[in-house]
Amino acid sequence: MTTGFTTGRALRPTTKVLPEHARGHNRALVLQTLYRSGQQSRADIARETGLTRVTVSDLVAELIADGLVIEVGQREDARPGKPATLLDLDRSAFHIIGIDLSEYDTFRGAVLDLDGRILHRAELPLASATGEDATALVIALVETLVGHATLPILGVGVGSPGVVDLAGVVLTAPNLGWANEDLQGTLNLRFGLPVVVANDANAAALAEHSFGGADSDMMLIKVGHGVGAALLLDGTPLYGSRFAAGEIGHVVVGTDGGAECVCGKRGCLETWLSTPRLRSALAAADAETNIQILREAGQRLGIALAPIVGALNLAEVVLSGPIALLDGPLAEATIETLRNRTMAEFHGDLTLRMTTLGEDIVMRGAAAMVLSAQLGVS
Numbered sequence: 001m002t003t004g005f006t007t008g009r010a011l012r013p014t015t016k017v018l019p020e021h022a023r024g025h026n027r028a029l030v031l032q033t034l035y036r037s038g039q040q041s042r043a044d045i046a047r048e049t050g051l052t053r054v055t056v057s058d059l060v061a062e063l064i065a066d067g068l069v070i071e072v073g074q075r076e077d078a079r080p081g082k083p084a085t086l087l088d089l090d091r092s093a094f095h096i097i098g099i100d101l102s103e104y105d106t107f108r109g110a111v112l113d114l115d116g117r118i119l120h121r122a123e124l125p126l127a128s129a130t131g132e133d134a135t136a137l138v139i140a141l142v143e144t145l146v147g148h149a150t151l152p153i154l155g156v157g158v159g160s161p162g163v164v165d166l167a168g169v170v171l172t173a174p175n176l177g178w179a180n181e182d183l184q185g186t187l188n189l190r191f192g193l194p195v196v197v198a199n200d201a202n203a204a205a206l207a208e209h210s211f212g213g214a215d216s217d218m219m220l221i222k223v224g225h226g227v228g229a230a231l232l233l234d235g236t237p238l239y240g241s242r243f244a245a246g247e248i249g250h251v252v253v254g255t256d257g258g259a260e261c262v263c264g265k266r267g268c269l270e271t272w273l274s275t276p277r278l279r280s281a282l283a284a285a286d287a288e289t290n291i292q293i294l295r296e297a298g299q300r301l302g303i304a305l306a307p308i309v310g311a312l313n314l315a316e317v318v319l320s321g322p323i324a325l326l327d328g329p330l331a332e333a334t335i336e337t338l339r340n341r342t343m344a345e346f347h348g349d350l351t352l353r354m355t356t357l358g359e360d361i362v363m364r365g366a367a368a369m370v371l372s373a374q375l376g377v378s
C-alpha cells in the first residue's frame with residue numbers, strides 16, 4: 001500500500017484554543033489547508049480558513065522562511081490582472097520514520113514521505129527478544145531507517161503494543177517484557193529527533209479514520225503478537241483513566257477457564273485470538289477442526305465485544321491483522337455472535353470489516369502521529 005495520506009478527514013480538535021495559542025493554531029490551519037487541498041493562493045487560504053488576508057500573508061511568509069511552504073508558480077487565469085501565486089506545503093521538505101512493533105515475530109518500519117507513501121522498508125526478526133534486547137532492536141531498526149532517509153527527518157512515530165501513556169512511556173507490554181519503558185525518551189535521546197510513541201491499535205485507528213474512511217464511532221481490533229483495540233467516539237480517540245482504553249486482550253472471556261495467558265490469568269481473549277496462539281492451534285489440527293478453531297475464536301471475540309458495542313452504540317468494528325486468519329469463519333462468527341447478543345433496532349446495522357489499509361496500517365498511523373504532533377496536520 002503506497003497510497004497517499006491526502007484524501008481523508010482530520011480528527012476533530014479536542015482542546016479549546018486559548019488566545020496565546022492562536023498564532024500556532026492559525027499556523028496549523030494554514031498548513032492543514034495546504035496539506036489537504038493542495039495548491040492554493042493566499043486568497044484561497046483566507047477563504048477556506050476564515051482568517052484575514054493580512055494574517056494569511058503574514059503566516060505564509062513565516063512558513064516560507066521556515067521551509068515548510070513553497071511558492072509553486074502562477075495560477076493559469078483568463079481574467080485580466082496579476083495572476084495569483086500558488087502555494088503548497090513543501091512535500092519534499094521532510095521524511096518521516098514509521099515503526100510497527102505489533103507483530104509477534106518481526107519489528108517493521110519504513111521511511112515515508114509527507115503524503116504517507118512508503119519509500120523504503122526495513123524489518124528485524126524479533127527472535128523472542130524481550131526487555132532491553134527488544135529496546136535494542138527498536139534502536140537498531142530506527143538507525144537503519146535514519147540511514148535511508150534522504151531528507152531531513154520530521155520525526156519518528158512508533159506504534160507499540162501494550163499500555164502507553166501520553167508521554168510515550170510503555171507502562172506495560174507483557175509480550176515484550178516492558179514495564180515503564182520510556183521508549184519515547186530513549187529514542188529521542190539516542191537520535192535527537194522528535195519521537196511519538198503510542199499504542200499500536202491507537203495508531204492503527206488514527207490511520208483508519210484519517211485514510212481508511214472509518215466511521216466516527218468505531219472500534220479497531222488489532223490482532224498480532226497480542227490483541228489490542230482502540231476506540232474512536234465522535235471522531236475523538238478514547239484513552240481512558242490510565243491510558244488502557246481498548247486493552248481487551250487480557251479480559252477473560254467466559255466462565256469456562258481456558259488456556260493460561262502470559263499475564264497469569266486463564267482464558268484471556270488473547271489466548272483465543274492472538275496470531276501465535278491461533279497459528280499453533282491450527283497447525284496441530286485437521287482442516288475441519290481448523291474451521292471450528294477459527295469460529296470459536298470469532299465467537300469469543302463477539303462475546304467480548306457485545307457489551308462494548310451495546311454500551312457505546314458503535315457503528316463499526318474494524319479488524320486489523322493476518323487476513324488469512326481473520327477474514328472468513330472467524331469474522332463471520334464474530335458478527336453472528338454480536339448480532340445475537342445486542343439489540344437489533346440499535347445495533348442491527350453494525351458493520352464488521354477488515355481494514356483497507358493492509359499490513360502497513362500501524363506504520364502509516366505512526367507517521368500520521370508525527371505529522372499531527374510536528375505540523376498540526378492530520
Ligand SMILES: [Zn+2]
Nearest residue numbers: 250261263268
Ligand atoms: Zn492475559
